[in-house]
Amino acid sequence: MMKERLRFRETRNMIFKFFIIVCTLISIIPLVLLIVYIFRQGISVINWHFLTSLPKPVGEAGGGILNALIGSLLIILVATMIAVPFGVSMGMYFSESSPNWVYKIAHLCVDVLQGIPSIVIGIIIYIWLVKPFGQFSAFSGSVALSFMMLPSIIKSTEETLKLVPHSLKEASLSLGVPYYKTMLRVIMPAGISGILNGIILGVARVAGETAPLLFTAFGNPFMSFNIFKPIASLPLIIFNYAISPYEDWHRLAWGASFILVSMVLILNIITKVTETRWKVQF
Amino acid sequence: MFLTLLVSSLPSIKALGWKFIYGKTWDPVSGEFGALSFLIGTLLTSTLALLISSPFSLTIGLFLGEYYPKGWFSSLLKNAVELLAGIPSVVYGFWGIYFIVPVVRSLEMKVGVAPYGVGILTASLILSIMIIPYSASLIRLVVSMVPESLKEAAYSLGATRFEVIRFIIIPYIRSGLSAGILLALGRALGETMAVTMLIGNTQAIPKSIFDTSDTMASVIANQFTEATGNVYFSALIETGLLLFVVTTIINIIGRNIIKRFES
């Protein structure tokens, strides 16, 4: 009787473990398929011409994604320039302040911001920046993306700066260095790797965002450097081409997907490497 | 610094709030812009996606958190899962058009319904693939936080690993699990691009999971820039507000559970 129970329990134990392994392997399959598919489809499209020419109308062979590439980089660059000063300073504020009610509410706001669906951010920015000026613009797209970058920048800044030992700050203050200089010259540099990491993560998070750009940057089939005019971007071009019925455009979309995914993966890998290499040690 | 955020978010809350009331009075549910069909569409796709993904997220979480926390395969898997969470949703959608649509289409032919290929099932499948990395890493986190001493105590009483998981780990992480599922739901609700590309975009109350439908997010994405007339426009914004409120509540609850779990 006892023996039989034990055999039953051990079989159950083995079956469960087997089940776990099998399920894990099954769930990897689509993920692997996805990556392999993008790389296979993408690499065949990529060449110098693809990267350096503008899209052609339907029917004409060739055409590239130069305008979208430039557009994406421009939007992200401007978004980073907006988000970094706000994000870092708020992170600093959080790391310095005691958890009173202001802190709690602000923290809640950051949490909420992180959870807002990106399309809702698009709507909000549309109401703020597109409607009043009567025009879609790259700049409004940047603002939308900068909002999405903020939480990761704020959180990583706060967490890194909290790790900076108090003694460092006291040492600086005791030398008669004013508070703001202490923060900028002593505390910030000590936590710079963590802050940079947060910024890169933030960029990685928004690089592929499409939804908020639909109603802000809008898209543009031509080359544009003007941040106050509509502009093309990689995610948008993928979306538009993907839902089109033309085979040629699908090929372009695969190429663009490949570029976009590689960009995001590289950014993620960079943060992984810096995280382990540059870990702040005290 | 905090004030900048508050001041700048105030107008949006105000604008949306005003529009929300505005939209409600001008837009009866039975009217031209009745939201019921895509509310149901949203609910259906998200729940279905959760149902499909949860068992897999849980097993990956247990695999990485309990069975194989170390080793090259696990760290590869862990990194892969994290990197996959970073793939843009538009790319998932594009891949779905090429990969999942044919699969669903052949399934539909077998079942004997109109083989659109797109629809609620397709959208749910892509959604579940997209939220697995997210919920799996949350579950892995809570599984790995179960104190070693509790597990040891159970082993020392002669429990097998299955029994340790069943009687010790699962009860211990129950709240963390529900938070993981809740946060994944928040994700699924707000997910726009992939769903827009795969759901078929028809505003009718779906009768089966093979029907085409629409979600709140996909309606906004499709129609926002072409909305003509104040009512149409504000109805869409109202949809956005609803989405905002629901996801925010879900996120706050989920985060609070996680925070309580961590302390």
Place this chain on the structure above:
Amino acid sequence: MESTILRTEDFNASFGTTHVLKNLNIKIQRKKITAIMGPSGCGKSTFIRCINRMHELNSNATTKGKIYLDGQNIYEQNPTILRRKIGMVFQNPNPFNTMSIYQNVLAGYTLNSYKLTRTKKDEIVEESLKNAALWDEVKNTLHKKGTFLSGGQQQRLCIARSLAMKPEIILLDEPTSALDPISTSKIEELLYGLKRIYTIIIVTHNIQQAGRISDYTAFFYLGELTEMDETKTIFTNPKNIQTQNYITGRFG
């Protein structure tokens, strides 16, 4: 032979490349308290974790040699059954925080998927808690969570939990190091009473504690058994210089 319940034969244990226990030959007497002493890192805890095969739960842990329980090699037995025969109490009290006091005592049965009748359950809970000298303190709060108890009470609850399985040997890994002196003395008293029924092996850092409660003392140094004898002999007339140094407080 009757008096030896457990003996090891050239037993070795390691973590990866670290050799923790070296050629251990030791005999444990039935229904006695054996204390295991030694400076930190000498392999005390590893040794008792080998006795109920908890050591092998670490991924890179290996063992060599044999341990006999009643003449049978434990490494040829089923670890699940073995662990039921050899109870263990850990350094920090670890009641299952999702279970009540009542459920905690019965955890060994539920975890092993045993079905018990209500009366049988009540009986086991009462008997185990009485044996662990906790019954009077908790009999009115049996269905509250075990984590509301004080540290000392939690530890006695953990003892009750292992007693409920009616083991042959109870292993205690520094059971009082996280407790206050009053709780400690309660547990010592308890152990003294328990040796009528059980064989007890206790790892301790505290030399006085070993002197107070144990019948035999084994002294470990750098993974080897330096000396083992009746506690009286070890304390009054240690043969080994390291043992002497340790007992008189010269290192460790």
